[in-house]
Amino acid sequence: AYKxxxxxxxxxxxxxxxxxxxxxxxxLTLPELRANPFQxxxxxxxxxxxxxxxxxxxxxxxxxxxVFSDSATSDIKSHYAFRIFDFDDDGTLDRxxxxxxxxxxxxxxxxxxxxxxxxxxxxxNILEESDIDKDGTINLSEFQHVVSRSPDFASSFKIVx
Amino acid sequence: LRDCQQADIKYLSEWKQWKRTSSKSLKxxxxxxxxxxxxxxxxxxxIHSIEGKFGTGIQSYFSFxxxxxxxxxxxxxxxxxxxxxxxxxxxxxxFNSSFAKIPPKNVELHCTIYKPSGNKGLTYFYTYLKDLLxxxxxxxxxxxxYGYYTIDAAWxxxxxxxxxxxxxxxTFAYLALSLLWIIKRSVEGFKxxxxxxxxxxQSYCNKVFAGWDFCITDPNAARLKHRSLxxxxxxxxxxxxxxxxxxxxxxxxxxxxYSLRIFINIIAIAVLSGCFYSIYxxxxxxxxxxxxxxxxxxxxxxxxxxxxxxxxxxxxxxAPQIFSFLIRFEDYSPAFEIRLTLMxxxxxxxxxxxxxxxxxxxxxxxxxxxxxxxxxxxYKLYPCWETEVGQEMYKLMIFDFIIILAVTLFVDxxxxxxxxxxxxxxxxxxxxxxxxxxxxxxxxxYGQTICWIGTFFSPLLPAIATIKYFIIFYIKKISxxxxxxxxxxxxxxxxxxxxxxxxLLIGLVLAFIxxxxxxxxxxxxxxxxxxxxFNTSWAVVPDTILELPTGLQQVLYGIASxxxxxxxxxxxxxxxxxxxxxxxxxxxxxEQLREQLVMESRDKLFLIRKITEAQRx
Numbered sequence: 128a129y130k131x132x133x134x135x136x137x138x139x140x141x142x143x144x145x146x147x148x149x150x151x152x153x154x155l156t157l158p159e160l161r162a163n164p165f166q167x168x169x170x171x172x173x174x175x176x177x178x179x180x181x182x183x184x185x186x187x188x189x190x191x192x193x194v195f196s197d198s199a200t201s202d203i204k205s206h207y208a209f210r211i212f213d214f215d216d217d218g219t220l221d222r223x224x225x226x227x228x229x230x231x232x233x234x235x236x237x238x239x240x241x242x243x244x245x246x247x248x249x250x251x252n253i254l255e256e257s258d259i260d261k262d263g264t265i266n267l268s269e270f271q272h273v274v275s276r277s278p279d280f281a282s283s284f285k286i287v288x
Numbered sequence: 289l290r291d292c293q294q295a296d297i298k299y300l301s302e303w304k305q306w307k308r309t310s311s312k313s314l315k316x317x318x319x320x321x322x323x324x325x326x327x328x329x330x331x332x333x334x335i336h337s338i339e340g341k342f343g344t345g346i347q348s349y350f351s352f353x354x355x356x357x358x359x360x361x362x363x364x365x366x367x368x369x370x371x372x373x374x375x376x377x378x379x380x381x382x383f384n385s386s387f388a389k390i391p392p393k394n395v396e397l398h399c400t401i402y403k404p405s406g407n408k409g410l411t412y413f414y415t416y417l418k419d420l421l422x423x424x425x426x427x428x429x430x431x432x433x434y435g436y437y438t439i440d441a442a443w444x445x446x447x448x449x450x451x452x453x454x455x456x457x458x459t460f461a462y463l464a465l466s467l468l469w470i471i472k473r474s475v476e477g478f479k480x481x482x483x484x485x486x487x488x489x490q491s492y493c494n495k496v497f498a499g500w501d502f503c504i505t506d507p508n509a510a511r512l513k514h515r516s517l518x519x520x521x522x523x524x525x526x527x528x529x530x531x532x533x534x535x536x537x538x539x540x541x542x543x544x545x546y547s548l549r550i551f552i553n554i555i556a557i558a559v560l561s562g563c564f565y566s567i568y569x570x571x572x573x574x575x576x577x578x579x580x581x582x583x584x585x586x587x588x589x590x591x592x593x594x595x596x597x598x599x600x601x602x603x604x605x606x607a608p609q610i611f612s613f614l615i616r617f618e619d620y621s622p623a624f625e626i627r628l629t630l631m632x633x634x635x636x637x638x639x640x641x642x643x644x645x646x647x648x649x650x651x652x653x654x655x656x657x658x659x660x661x662x663x664x665x666x667y668k669l670y671p672c673w674e675t676e677v678g679q680e681m682y683k684l685m686i687f688d689f690i691i692i693l694a695v696t697l698f699v700d701x702x703x704x705x706x707x708x709x710x711x712x713x714x715x716x717x718x719x720x721x722x723x724x725x726x727x728x729x730x731x732x733x734y735g736q737t738i739c740w741i742g743t744f745f746s747p748l749l750p751a752i753a754t755i756k757y758f759i760i761f762y763i764k765k766i767s768x769x770x771x772x773x774x775x776x777x778x779x780x781x782x783x784x785x786x787x788x789x790x791x792l793l794i795g796l797v798l799a800f801i802x803x804x805x806x807x808x809x810x811x812x813x814x815x816x817x818x819x820x821x822f823n824t825s826w827a828v829v830p831d832t833i834l835e836l837p838t839g840l841q842q843v844l845y846g847i848a849s850x851x852x853x854x855x856x857x858x859x860x861x862x863x864x865x866x867x868x869x870x871x872x873x874x875x876x877x878x879e880q881l882r883e884q885l886v887m888e889s890r891d892k893l894f895l896i897r898k899i900t901e902a903q904r905x
């Protein structure tokens with residue numbers, strides 16, 4: 128993993144890769160993240176930089192890999208998945224978050240989006256299934272509950288270097 | 289997480305700290321061992337790259353294929369070490385071993401004449417080819433077929449090796465091993481399906497939150513995954529709308545649809561009976577005509593030999609097309625349509641093998657003369673009928689392999705060439721071929737069922753099956769990489785793993801039936817094979833039990849008697865009912881806890897409202 132990280136840095140900074148920070152656009156060139164529609168959210172969630180430029184240090188990189196590895200428990204995975212899907216960072220998944228999530232899944236073009244009526248029907252169904260306290264949003268515990276009963280989550284939420 | 293752990297360390301005593309560090313290092317060691325052992329796993333890198341490019345659905349097909357390779361190989365090792373190896377050792381007299389051929393008593397002489405003609409003298413080259421393809425001639429006398437094992441007792445140095453018993457027990461062992469291994473693999477999938485299958489309304493959350501496969505690294509694959517997710521969500525929503533429409537159907541419409549469905553099922557049964565009848569006639573014709581070889585030249589003879597296999601392959605190809613055409617008129621929901629068509633195709637494939645074997649047996653047991661009745665089987669045409677059955681299974685397997693090769697070479701690759709170089713409308717509309725997972729899975733399950741049935745009659749067949757699957761893996765992989773486009777309708781990995789294993793289990797259970805009938809009901813041939821001195825192949829077991837010490841005999845008789853079997857069966861039923869009741873109780877507890885959660889949130893809202901009211905005053 129250290130090798131992969133140091134390859135991302137320009138040549139002159141490779142010796143002290145432990146303390147250097149890699150800017151966001153370099154991270155996005157990793158093959159595992161390149162095709163991922165959640166790449167920006169992943170960088171935002173795992174980056175600990177103070178100036179909000181979403182750069183990642185080696186520690187952040189390791190954090191990210193450990194969450195996505197096979198040995199992370201489903202608690203950790205669902206916790207981080209919740210943070211990745213929460214587009215406006217308000218601690219809950221409301222309708223706008225879900226809409227952005229579905230648009231990420233279906234693709235970036237105009238013709239690949241669901242129609243308004245379908246989107247409404249879909250969000251209605253999702254909230255019906257997972258919103259237990261019927262407040263119109265999904266909080267962390269509801270999300271973890273629904274994900275723990277999902278059979279594909281563990282196998283799809285992983286990245287192997 | 290790390291912060292939490294570091295904060296904890298300050299408060300823990302030394303003993304707990306030591307426990308934690310030792311468990312961490314143990315985990316590291318286990319990880320290393322797992323990593324090392326994963327390098328030994330067959331084709332790990334290939335399957336991983338397929339997963340990255342085409343998703344988990346197709347990857348599950350290749351893991352299934354790898355499982356079958358391992359299973360066939362283990363079956364081969366079993367049969368080889370317990371049956372073939374002792375026979376070869378005793379026949380060639382290695383380690384001072386010898387064997388005995390005891391002519392059977394109380395049997396007419398004519399039943400025991402068997403002269404397989406291994407090729408002697410000058411023969412044409414094409415005879416070898418014909419023998420290789422149809423298992424006759426020089427192959428018939430090798431250890432490939434049942435006829436070689438005409439040994440009634442073998443002595444390896446001074447130990448007496450009961451070959452007939454070993455042959456029968458090895459057969460039971462490989463069947464039991466396959467059964468246990470498949471059940472072990474499917475237990476996980478079963479647990480998931482039982483718990484989650486009830487919750488139909490969880491499917492949307494599963495698709496949205498766990499839909500994106502984070503393993504995908506290729507932008508092309510990502511684009512296709514986007515499209516397939518969009519397609520899947522749209523189909524689900526449409527299905528829901530359809531379900532609502534169905535619930536609002538009037539009585540008249542319901543009547544019309546049910547009568548239409550019954551009519552179409554009758555047509556489907558007619559198609560099936562047509563297939564079965566044609567297989568029966570083809571087998572009978574092939575058996576009758578392949579016995580006078582002198583009147584035919586090489587090609588015609590080969591054609592006649594392979595006629596049953598060709599008819600079966602044709603039926604396996606045509607019947608699914610007809611079924612998928614018919615099901616459109618039955619107006620089911622799309623998911624149910626797929627499942628019903630799949631079930632019908634599975635039934636066709638497995639029943640075809642059954643019909644072939646049935647028609648073979650009707651030929652073998654057809655007895656007009658008294659002499660024939662004395663032997664119990666048609667001794668003139670089939671002095672060694674087990675070898676004949678083994679040859680049919682061998683032909684089926686070879687033909688299956690040739691068809692897979694031919695389809696890949698002559699259909700897939702030209703299609704790809706045509707699509708990339710010719711831009712006329714109809715060709716582009718056909719497009720590249722999709723990797724049909726269910727068709728491919730049915731193909732290899734069909735091959736494995738043949739292997740299971742055939743291993744009793746031809747002990748080296750699993751080796752051929754292993755080599756065949758090995759080559760098929762690479763053929764399919766190359767065909768997938770170069771000629772296929774990813775399926776528009778994605779198949780979820782969790783449900784498909786379980787489904788493949790269930791169908792494989794159906795194939796295994798169906799393989800029990802012909803084997804059971806051959807071993808226990810049809811008299812074994814008196815001219816060849818290890819069961820010459822017994823009535824049927826099963827008769828070895830009672831005979832051996834009679835030779836055991838009386839104490840053990842009593843125990844075994846006790847286990848097999850009714851006094852033991854009935855209470856045992858009742859106890860098993862009770863245990864099953866207990867577990868079902870337990871599962872029901874757990875589900876009720878889950879419902880209650882859910883309701884409690886809803887109550888809690890309502891309490892919270894109520895309290896918050898009270899607080900805000902109190903603050904206002």
